[in-house]
Amino acid sequence: MWPTIKLGESIFSQxxxxxxxxxxxxxxxxxxxxxxxxxxxxxxxxxxxxxxxLLFETNDKDTPFARGLYRLVAFFVNVFRSxxxxxxxxxxxxxxxxxxxxxxxxxxxxxxxxxSAAPFYGRLVETGFREIDKGVIEAAEAMGxxxxxxxxxxxxxxxxxxxxxGITVTSISLVGYTAMAGVIGAGGLGNxxxxxxxxxxxxxxTLVATILILIxxxxxxxxxxxxxxxxxxx
Amino acid sequence: xxxxxxxxxxxxxxxxxxxxxxxxxxxxxxGEIYGIIGYSGAGKSTLVRTLNGLEKPSSGEVIIDGNNxxxxxxxxxxxxxxxxxxxxxxxxxxxxxxxxxNIQFPLEIAGVPKNEQEEKASELIQLVGLEGREDAYPAxxxxxxxxxxxxxxxxxxxxxxLLCDEATSALDPxxxxxxLDLLVDINKRLNLTIVIITHEMHVIRKIxxxxxxxxxxxxxxxxxVLDVFKNPQKEITKRFIRQDTDPDSEDTDEILAQLIExxxxxxxxxxxxxxxxxxxxxxxTISRKFEVDVNIIQGSIQATQETPIGSLxxxxxxxxxxxxxxxxxxxxxQVETEVIEHVADN
Numbered sequence: 001m002w003p004t005i006k007l008g009e010s011i012f013s014q015x016x017x018x019x020x021x022x023x024x025x026x027x028x029x030x031x032x033x034x035x036x037x038x039x040x041x042x043x044x045x046x047x048x049x050x051x052x053x054l055l056f057e058t059n060d061k062d063t064p065f066a067r068g069l070y071r072l073v074a075f076f077v078n079v080f081r082s083x084x085x086x087x088x089x090x091x092x093x094x095x096x097x098x099x100x101x102x103x104x105x106x107x108x109x110x111x112x113x114x115x116s117a118a119p120f121y122g123r124l125v126e127t128g129f130r131e132i133d134k135g136v137i138e139a140a141e142a143m144g145x146x147x148x149x150x151x152x153x154x155x156x157x158x159x160x161x162x163x164x165x166g167i168t169v170t171s172i173s174l175v176g177y178t179a180m181a182g183v184i185g186a187g188g189l190g191n192x193x194x195x196x197x198x199x200x201x202x203x204x205x206t207l208v209a210t211i212l213i214l215i216x217x218x219x220x221x222x223x224x225x226x227x228x229x230x231x232x233x234x
Numbered sequence: 235x236x237x238x239x240x241x242x243x244x245x246x247x248x249x250x251x252x253x254x255x256x257x258x259x260x261x262x263x264x265g266e267i268y269g270i271i272g273y274s275g276a277g278k279s280t281l282v283r284t285l286n287g288l289e290k291p292s293s294g295e296v297i298i299d300g301n302n303x304x305x306x307x308x309x310x311x312x313x314x315x316x317x318x319x320x321x322x323x324x325x326x327x328x329x330x331x332x333x334x335x336n337i338q339f340p341l342e343i344a345g346v347p348k349n350e351q352e353e354k355a356s357e358l359i360q361l362v363g364l365e366g367r368e369d370a371y372p373a374x375x376x377x378x379x380x381x382x383x384x385x386x387x388x389x390x391x392x393x394x395x396l397l398c399d400e401a402t403s404a405l406d407p408x409x410x411x412x413x414l415d416l417l418v419d420i421n422k423r424l425n426l427t428i429v430i431i432t433h434e435m436h437v438i439r440k441i442x443x444x445x446x447x448x449x450x451x452x453x454x455x456x457x458x459v460l461d462v463f464k465n466p467q468k469e470i471t472k473r474f475i476r477q478d479t480d481p482d483s484e485d486t487d488e489i490l491a492q493l494i495e496x497x498x499x500x501x502x503x504x505x506x507x508x509x510x511x512x513x514x515x516x517x518x519t520i521s522r523k524f525e526v527d528v529n530i531i532q533g534s535i536q537a538t539q540e541t542p543i544g545s546l547x548x549x550x551x552x553x554x555x556x557x558x559x560x561x562x563x564x565x566x567x568q569v570e571t572e573v574i575e576h577v578a579d580n
Contacts, residue, residue, distance in 0.1 A: 139326035142286050143340040143391075144315035153342065157330045233371040234329045 052125025109186030128162030168224025241294035256451035272448035319388030378409035526552035
């Protein structure tokens, strides 16, 4: 029985080596993770709504232009949604270098994060728009609403709970993606856990980084749920 | 106010072509409540959608208040639509907006200044009797209240015409009557032209001045509601009227069939009374005068916009000559008669 207990003790003590932790680095990494998350979520939010509108408006239309556009957008969305993130990030290195000027640091993580999440979110937004009763849109048309008025007075307000719930889910996967991006050199808690925790065998660093990421995720979920509850009057 | 000239609407999905509206011409006067009745698939919903350009006719013209709607496009069409209110079977309110904000919605679309929107909305809330519910969300309202919001919303831009697409079909009978009363009230107060689409004859009877019966995309019968009730021409019209005057028509039919079998010498007659005829003691007079026995099988009386209208199924027994005289006497007293010789199988 002794060796087991000893083993348990030694595992536990490795995780408890808090003296290994450089709290300044930890704080910096947290800020980098937050920067990447907030930056990509904002871009994904706007791009996703745009994509969702494009998909919604061009779906079921008869004109060849709309049909072509729908196919193009749907293809683009499906491809980017299907590429594993870690591969996408490597694949995009030349592109990132061109527009960011560097392939390391939190800003360099943004293009891959945005390109991977925006199509996914666009689909969620489109689904939200489709859940709106066609009769409500028809009623707005019958009142003489223009396309633009229908978008910002009917489609977006009526699907807002889906839009918010969708961005909550997307934000949470983006937090996960930032950790992966970190391994490639984008910084953040994932980077710290990899470089310090794994490569220098300091499990305590990994443990704290994990807890911090969990806190970020829980806060996003709680805020998202609360907002959805407040705006959903159905 | 509304003129439809040879309106046809053909839908095609690739290979198949469906004629939803087939060469319909109608003329609806200002201040009139005009009903269009038909079973589902008769084309009535498509027809009413041509009245505000939600559907473009494949051929023919839709003229509203002198404007040829079928020729309008884009911004001009949208401007014109603001002058045509519409209410729906499922209300189609925005759940994200309160009662007041829903009523203001068409005013926002029309670009009315905010303070005028508020004023108009509270005026309309009063008109439809929703005081105190201004800040409720649709999810908190009953069906009847939701339709009242729908009506207030449709009236916000002071329309010339109100289109009602099965507006009472999702409501219970009591609420239906309340909403119909409100429509009559609005029609009288604002001299608003109202077009009602329905599959329920009692809606037509209760509030419409004129009616068109649609079947297979065509208008098969048209006229004053009273005339159509008194003297329906087409089989489908008779069926609609029967559904209203005799809801248990299957029971009646069964009894009629039995009576015809048992008394081959008697006559089963469907009498339709209206106006003063409904008030005179016609049955007993005729019974005494011609020595016929009268057996009352089923009867009902209903109100129309103009005058009450009664329906009575009777069996007349007596000498052949007396029966003929009795029927002639009914006709002379302006009671419509229809001798039923056999009952159609349902």
